[in-house]
Amino acid sequence: MEYGMSPELAAFRAEVRAFIAEHAPAIPPRAGVRSAENDAEFNALQEWTGRLYEAGYVGADWPVEFGGRDDFTPEHSIIVGEELARAQAPGAQSGSVLASHALIHYGTDEQRRRHLPKIRAGRELWCQLFSEPGAGSDLASLRTRAVRNGDTYTIDGQKVWTTDGHWARYGYLLARTDPDAPKHKGISAFILDMSAPGVSVRPLRELTGTSDFNEVFFDGVEVPADAMIGEPGQGWAIANATLAHERTNVGGIVVKLRLAIDALIDLARRVTIDGRPAIDSDRVRDRIGQFSAEVEALSALTYANLTRWLRGRERMHDAAMGKLIFSEINLEMAAFAVELAGEDGVLIEGDDNVLDHGRWQDEWLYARAYTIAGGSSEIMRNLIAERGLGLPRK
Known part of the structure; x- marks a missing residue:
């Protein structure tokens, strides 16, 4: 399931996909939310950010006087997030996105005039x-x-x-x-x-x-x-209002996990267990099948939550459910890939025999962060239990 089923949104998706293919920076994909590793990458990200804003794929919900578009909807933003994830291309830096919405909705005219144009141009991180x-x-x-x-x-x-x-x-x-x-x-x-x-x-x-x-x-x-x-x-209210803009990015996590499923299948075809391709093992196929079913269940939940949010009916525990499930599935899949690689799973990037340029080791090392950042899995479970199910506090 994905947004873009209507002809208009499908055409927009094709437009975004072509734009990313032509202009995305040649920065190696890495697990998680990563910073530039050097000046060259930082400069490339600044230029790319400016292109995304100029094309109207980021910041389209800003006031028209600062470059926003009247014809843009949250569905368009969801599609942009999905296509960036599909291409493994970076989006605009989250700190700048959150700050811009704080300035737009709560800042003074002087603050907006001073900072928003530079954020859009990619010159102010x-x-x-x-x-x-x-x-x-x-x-x-x-x-x-x-x-x-x-x-x-x-x-x-x-x-x-x-x-x-x-x-x-x-x-x-x-x-x-x-x-x-x-x-x-x-x-x-x-x-x-x-x-x-x-x-x-x-x-x-x-x-x-x-x-x-x-x-x-x-x-x-x-x-x-x-x-x-x-x-x-007013800081607490401002922070919560700006964090709500992260909702349109959740479609990308489903795309990321689907790509990981495809990569797991490819890995299972290339590595061996007892002299045969790992994909021939019932245990391996069952595990990948379980991951696939869980990802599709998360997809259904994610887009149901998005629909409620777009209609102003979001429940207090909706975001927590999606965040918890993604964090745990992502960690389990990365751990399974490292296990599937066998002895090569302990190698690191730079070793001659490392599989997929060390992609799975990087994914596994970073995956634990997702179970902590943005609210730990334990906190998410408590929130779901107390606010979603109405269970009493311990």
């Missing part, structure tokens, strides 16, 4: 400064403080798991401005210049061998009062 060491799944527990001193706020604290933090020009920051208010109500949103004195960015070395995430420290960072997005104490 933003990172998302939300999560903290003690406030990940429970974001409202964040402790980074912003204290008003006349015309400025002084920021002290720490963020973590900041994608693109080492490349970003600006940060979309949540900080506590009223420590005495209930935890959801004392948070405000800010524009943060990542080059400001007192901002320290420390890349985190990951299991994959790359550094896509960062720790960010704030030591007496002064931020102008007019860098606040919205009103004091």
Whole structure:
């Protein structure tokens, strides 16, 4: 199941697919949400981002005065996400996308005029400064403080798991401005210049061998009062409103898993078990068949959730169900592929005998992150149980 069944949407899908084939940057696909590894990749991503905005495939829901389109619908955005996933091409950086919606809906005219054109051109990369060491799944527990001193706020604290933090020009920051208010109500949103004195960015070395995430420290960072997005104490509402725009990206996860099924089948035909192709094994075929059935069930759930969201009937646990199922299936499939490779499964990228250029090892090492980032699987299960099934808290 996919969007694009109508003639108009099918034609749009073909248009997007042709555009991606012609213009997508030649950056090797990698598992998960990854940063550029060098200056050349970063420059290519900036150029590609500008092309996506210019073509109207990203940012089409912006106000027309800033480059949006009146004829664009959420279904179009879903198709763009699916086609980017199918081509294994990068989309616009998530921090910039979220920040742009915060500015559009809550920012001042001056903030919009200053930043939106540069985001659209790919010249201004933003990172998302939300999560903290003690406030990940429970974001409202964040402790980074912003204290008003006349015309400025002084920021002290720490963020973590900041994608693109080492490349970003600006940060979309949540900080506590009223420590005495209930935890959801004392948070405000800010524009943060990542080059400001007192901002320290420390890349985190990951299991994959790359550094896509960062720790960010704030030591007496002064931020102008007019860098606040919205009103004091409005940060929690702004964050939730902007995160809702991620809904149109969920179609891509189904495409990703279907591509992984195809790759698993190909792998099973090339590796052997007891001297015969692994695909001849009933156990292997049954396992791949189980994955395929689970992916199609997730597809049905995903598009049912999207339909409810588009009609304004989304349930509180819909996103949690999709996120949980994707995270767990993705991890199981990657682990099975590494197991299927046998002894070669322990090799890493760069070894002569590594299968598929180390794709499955990279997938497996990164897959665990999906079960934690954006709300751990344990938190998702609690949310589904309490808000979806009405079960009592322990």
